[in-house]
Amino acid sequence: MQERFFNRELSWLEFNARVLFQGLNKELPLLERLQFLSIVTSNFDEFFQVRVAAIKRLLAENPNFVDVSGLSPQMVYTSVSARAHQIIRSQQECLMQDILPALANQGLTYVTPMQYSQPQSDYLNGIFNSEIFPLLTPLRTDTEAFPHIKNLTTYAAFLLAPIAGIKKSAGAEEFRGSEDAPRIALVEVPDGIRNIYWLSGNNGAGGRGGQFALLQDIVTEFGTKLFPGFEVEETLLFKVTRDADFAVDEDAGKNFIHAMEDVLIQRKSSFPVQMTCNSSSTKIQKFLMEMLELAEDDVYRVDQIINPGDLMELREADESGEMSFESWEHFYPADLPEEEPYWDTLKLHDKILHVPYESYDPVVKFISDAADDDDVLAIKMTLYRTGHNSPIIDALERAAQRGKQVVVLVELKARFDEERNIAWANELEQAGVTVIYGLVNLKVHAKILMVIRRESDTIRRYVHLATGNYNTKTAKLYSDISLFTANPQIANDATLFFNLVTGYSTLQNMNCLSMAPVTIKSRLIAMINREIERSRPENPGLIIAKMNSLTHEEVISALYRASQAGVRVLLNVRGICMLVPGLEGLSENIRVLSIVDRYLEHSRIFYFQNGGTPELYCSSADWMNRNLDRRIELMFPILDKAAFEDVKSILDTYFADNARAMELQANGSWLPVVRGKKEDVVRAQEVLYKKYKELEEKKPTAGEKKFEVRRK
Structure with a gap:
């Protein structure tokens, strides 16, 4: 059996x-x-x-x-x-x-x-x-x-x-x-x-x-x-x-x-x-x-x-580069200002950043601008793996030295980075940063940054949430999604999160964010069950998820129930997958793909069709026991319409890959996805790179006059 x-x-x-x-x-x-x-x-x-x-x-x-x-x-x-x-x-x-x-x-x-x-x-x-x-x-x-x-x-x-x-x-x-x-x-x-x-x-x-x-x-x-x-x-x-x-x-x-x-x-x-x-x-x-x-x-x-x-x-x-991949640039996002801070832009709409196709500079700029802005009162963030000579560390130290309140939760238990994180923690403390050393028995793996700024006699909060670490070096090698937002509901949840992990606050209900080990697992299972309830033979439910690893038995069992109820489940799992796809009566509606290519696939993206009112989330957490039960993690929704379409397009691209994708079989083996004609070959990472390259090429050149259409 x-x-x-x-x-x-x-x-x-x-x-x-x-x-x-x-x-x-x-x-x-x-x-x-x-x-x-x-x-x-x-x-x-x-x-x-x-x-x-x-x-x-x-x-x-x-x-x-x-x-x-x-x-x-x-x-x-x-x-x-x-x-x-x-x-x-x-x-x-x-x-x-x-x-x-x-x-x-x-x-x-x-x-x-x-x-x-x-x-x-x-x-x-x-x-x-x-x-x-x-x-x-x-x-x-x-x-x-x-x-x-x-x-x-x-x-x-x-x-x-x-x-x-x-x-x-x-x-x-x-x-x-x-x-x-x-x-x-x-x-x-x-x-x-x-x-x-x-x-x-x-x-x-x-x-x-x-x-x-x-x-x-x-x-x-x-x-x-x-x-x-x-x-x-x-x-x-x-x-x-x-x-x-x-x-x-x-x-x-x-x-x-x-x-x-x-x-x-x-x-x-x-x-x-x-x-x-x-x-x-x-x-x-x-x-x-x-x-x-x-x-x-x-x-x-x-x-x-x-x-x-x-x-x-x-x-x-290899001076000619013939024995290496062709050089791929990291493009500065077309819809973010390069010279001005992002405050005014983010008040209008959220911004998705997709590294390494897009440059990580906006994250560094976001923190650096906050450090140098006289109206910024406080910066709060988590640090898991930061890398050597981090400009983010420099900006945090500068902010503290300028008299701003800077609170950083440094996770010392990040395996094989413990020594480096101890050094960063000591350095930050010496610069006047308030450093929190994680939580007892829980590794803090969430990636979140909040800037509190005084604006026109009010206080506004700007939040950055990510699937990957605040590490400028790995951001050139790892594929990750992050969100810049001034959404008040997300900002309120971010405030509750920091109060919880830095003080004695009990967990309060969050409107947008879900946090492990308390609510992410139950939220995921609830959304899987909702997909089962709303699935119809003429309009079957749909779950699409991309992650690094899938090992959590409760989540896997919920996905099996979804498959048995006719829900289509598409999974893109880079590493470990304990779920067995393609078993009759159990998982015949589940397909598992994996992509290994020039960039390390690291983003976690979850889509639920929800009976025609789809929801889309990104997260720092994989669907593993350690992430959902023994770590502090965050899952955040993509609420802005343009951002939603952007992330959903990214997710769909991964499932179109037939150049680097491999598919998990019921016997545990992985086989390359069957290609069609040569002209039909789709390599997801190449498609994504060309997308951002085209956006870069459409940017107006310096001095180019922009024409705006006046509307009533």
Whole structure:
């Protein structure tokens, strides 16, 4: 009997397989294919740190547990290992047998140590002595305490043997090992320096382009100099992934930041989950597995290159851009003033911003204008992931220094950004900003900004709500929707929201906004049920939703009921989807698509036909347990007519895609959407880019006279 839910972890693996599928796609530019292969690795790094670590913990603590997909922890782990090995093998085959030969045909040739010519070896030897050797620290493994292996750090391991006839010092005499304990030293491959060293044919150094060597190989080739008196019998490159699935002590009170810092320390020394290594030494592999307590299933062997992302420095050599996507601009919105603040514009109508097709500059300008405007009294916002050197942080600090009330809720528990957020929080406080450190037991994932301004003896509030973070860097790579509005009802709800998350206010009824973990889930299920009630055979209901992941069992069950009632359900889910589509009598009216393309699909958009009075929402929340039950999230309606049409058009475009879209099958596999004729091919991201480009081209040029039609 077919289960009603796919397993969460296995569904995520299929998402990473879809990323790999783009790397395998020979229609894409060569360096973009390489980029997708590197994303496969970075995705796995986080997956093993968090999800596989959790599976191992569950396996030890509750091995008899069975999840909603009917799998025990052991069954999940075995299936995850098998599929992950399969994906990594395919990734490696593509890298070594396809990508690297194709790069060589383009004049970018990877040279392994076995292939170094004498001049190249001499040149790299000089580089090693001057730039790399001073950074290396050899670590012995024959002491009582095995050296600590840092998380996600590449190491070179050396199996050593004494050179016969060389007199050893006292220290070297101690470094003997035994027949059962091999003499192995570990060396961390330096981080923070370049990974690619350019060679020129057989003559050593060269400019960008031509032949190149990798830092990891230079360390293994010339690292013998670290062990005078010994010869290197075998070498191995490896990387260990450690458990990062830690929760902060929510009862730490005033010491919460210290508790968060303790989590960061624990993450660096937690138990090993997985090891990636090349296959050059079975003896060293066996030794490391024993020392790190890793089983065969925990070891992932690659041909040579530990981190494909190291090769992305090759972009520097693609001067013509032929091996990369054509450059896409980020257009400034045609209906927002570039020189004046937005106050007067937003009093007339709402504004939708769609990044990265449109520039993120309006968000930065909105905050910056508020900081410099003498009539602005206060700025309140949430910060989840902000990025380095953020102009948003600068504007908030400037506003506080100018005497405005600035309140920022900084979520310290944003995984893998904790350290950066602690630094931002301290910096903001020093500038006079009131900083709130999230809520106990709830991660604040909502994206909201409110500006309070004095206007003509009254107070007006301007609100920005978004599906993505206030991060100027990811806004160039992630597809997100945001709303600028001066709508009084939304502004009232925003005020209630900030009162709740910064003080002791109990939740009050909101007119427009819905907030998790209190009302979003119940609101979604109510709207699904309403669609069921209003659906008719001659006019079936319709739900269209786009999100990153779908795992919430109650929401999925509601969608199954909708399908059984004849409601058409169209889902566009980038990542995990536990819903099983196409099952007769359960989900035959549900279709699930997914798009992986040059931009990371990150927006959450929900449409309900509502018997002919459609409603449209955007949200910071996916339909996942963590978002709807354990996080502070916001869902906001699109009320302005023009904004509604704009967002609905965006949503429809995603479901027209037949170039990058893949469709989920009832057996859990994903298949490319069938294309029609060549001229009928629709690539959603390209369609959207061309849309905003056309709007840019229609802008009046500087000095161009505008003609207005006078009406009665």
